[in-house]
Amino acid sequence: MPEALSLTPRSGHLREAWLPPERCRGGKLWQDLIARHPYLAESPGLPQTWDAPVDHFDPNNTGTFKQRYFLDAQFFKAPENNGTGLVFFMIGGEGTLTGPPSGFVKELGKQYAALLVSLEHRFYGASLPNEDMSTSSYARLLTIDQALADLAAFSDFLQAEHFPETPLRFFTIGGSYPGALAAFYRIAYPGKTVGSLSSSGVVNAILNFPDFDRVVAQAIGGHCADRLRNVTRAFEDALLVPAAACAAKGLFGCDCEMWDADFFYMLADAAAMVDQYGRKAELCSFLLEGLGPAPTALEMLRGFADFTRSYYGPQFGSSCFYDSRCAADLKKATLNERSWRWQKCSELAYFQVAPTERDAEGGSVALRSGQVSLEYHIEQCQRIFGDSVGMPAVKSVNDRFGGAQPTATRVFYSDFSDDPWRAASVQSEEGGPEAEQPFELAVYDGAGHCSDLHEPTAGDHPNLVKLRGRFEAYMTQWLIEETEEVI
Incomplete structure (x- = not known):
């Protein structure tokens, strides 16, 4: 085994999709997760880097950048008889990589004697091409195609540099946006x-996405x-009066000049993410x-602000x-x-907007303010990146990859009933879009985003256990089929 793999990192954790983003890790939510999964507080060891091509599609650009990755070889067994x-x-995905695969994937590694590898997405963490996060750099280099090419080129690097004598076969895993990349x-x-x-996996790039709000309301x-x-409504009323608006924003640590629509987007996220992560x-x-x-x-103004600051940490709203304004600077x-804002503005959108329908009494059914509209999201993109950003290329993405009915093979799609992102995932009846793409929706209270990826526990809901078992059955079948094809 190469010297670089002789050290076994502790569990650690990457920016896994079942974990909240960094801005949400200063309060009760993160403290509770660490209490349930103590390995999240462990130091995962040092990352390695490889020289990734800056631009996979420009033959005249031979530049490289240091892209980070983690390896965990503690379970890996070198195959015998030329296996x-x-x-x-x-x-x-859209966050800093801080360790090798953990949780459910680590358990799979132990069970199947596999090498565990994680690769940081370009333009996140410390993997920044040309040290340039300008709009012009994003336009050329932060695309789905560049990210997919990174995966392919890195697998070739890993094979050649670390295991030149041992043929490797890869099984890719991702959650949320990386779940879409996996497909x-x-x-x-x-x-x-x-x-x-x-x-x-949010495989369906959606421009106008009111179903996100609707799923939260249903859940x-x-x-x-x-x-x-x-x-x-209490916050909407407060923001109609300048003095009250300043005070209301200040409850979250936001300054008076914050764009009202930005504030209402933050307010909506503060509630929706509690449900998203299975804690409704x-x-x-x-x-x-x-x-x-x-x-x-x-009381509602102060109470909800206190809840948000306590739950996510005082830095969340600000x-x-x-x-x-800050994102543009x-x-x-x-x-x-x-970077994540760019990916939404340029290709993926997922613009979570307020539903426009009314109830029987004429009131809005939306949980979020009507200011969080499609027009808001488009203007937000222009404020941050300038007029050159254009409209997100959702049609191009969906035409190529299939949208809600992906055109892949040997992909298992897992979704969860309380997760508002499931409305951007595979939309299927029984069995998935086709036999080669099985689909499972786990239905139970608290079935949140990427629930299958967290560390399995004795308290997991039976429907979650069933979903994992069904996935493993398909994965085992595909591994056998692939071996037979090679033979």
């Missing part, structure tokens, strides 16, 4: 991987949804019990992610927040 070694290849990779580079797990239920609507009971307990039976507008913007 092949199995690699579980975890795709990094897209099977379409763009089918010969590079045996199969993929697309956990909560949390009528009374809880009504109270959340009342909270939103905590949100509804606060809204229905914590606020009391008949809260005043002021982070650059929600402030268009290269001296203030963080790489991760600006």
Whole structure:
């Protein structure tokens, strides 16, 4: 085994899709996750880097950049009799990579004696081509095609540099946006991987996405949804009065000049992400019990702000992610927040907007403010990146990869009933879009985003256990089929 693989990193964690983004890791949510999964607090060891091509599609550009990756070889067994070694290849996404695959994927590595590998996505963490996060750099180099080409080129590097005598076969795994990449990779580079797990994979690029709001409302239920609507209206009323608007924004650490629509986007995210990560009971307990039976507008303002700051940390509302002015300023913007905004503005969209329908009494059914509209998202992109950004190329993405009915083979799609992102995932009846693309929707209270990727526990819901078992059955079948094809 190469010297670089002789050290076994501790569990660590990458920016896995079942974990909240960095801006949400300063409060109760993160503390609770560490208590349930202590390995999240461990140091994962040092990353390695490889010289990734800056531009895979320009033959005149021979530049490279240092792209980070992690390897965990503690379970890997070199095959005998000219066999092949199995690699579980975890795709990094819209955040900093901080360790090799953990949770469910680590358990798979142990069970199948596999090498565990994770690759940081370009323009996230410390993997920045040309040290340039300008709009012109993004336009050329931060695309789905460049990211997929990174995966293919890196697998060749790993084979040649670390295992020149041992043929490797890769099984790719990703959640959320990396879940979409896991499916897209099977379409763009089918010969590079045996199969993929697309956990909560947002394969359908959607420009106008009111279903996100609708799924949250359905998941949390009528009374809880009504109270959340009342909270939103209380903030809408407050922002109509300049002095009150400044005070209301200040409750979240936001300054008075923050664009009102940005503020309402942050407010919507603060509630939606509690449900997204499988914790709707905590949100509804606060809204229905914590606020009391008949809260005043002021009590709702202060109460929801206190809940948000306590739950995510005081930095949540004032982070650059929600402030268009900050995201546009290269001296203030963080790489991760600006890069993900670019990917949404240029290709993927997923613009979460307020539904426009009304109830029987003429009131809005939306949980979020009507200011969070398609027009808002488009203007936000222009404020951050300039008029040259154009409209997101959602049609091009969906035409190529299939949208809600992907055109891949040997991909298992897992989705979860309470996750609002499932509306951008595979839309299928029983059996998946076709036999080569099985699909499973796990239905239970608290079935949140990428729930199958977290560390398996004795308390996991039976439907989650069933989903994992079904995935493993397909994965084993595909590994056998691939071996037979080689023979």
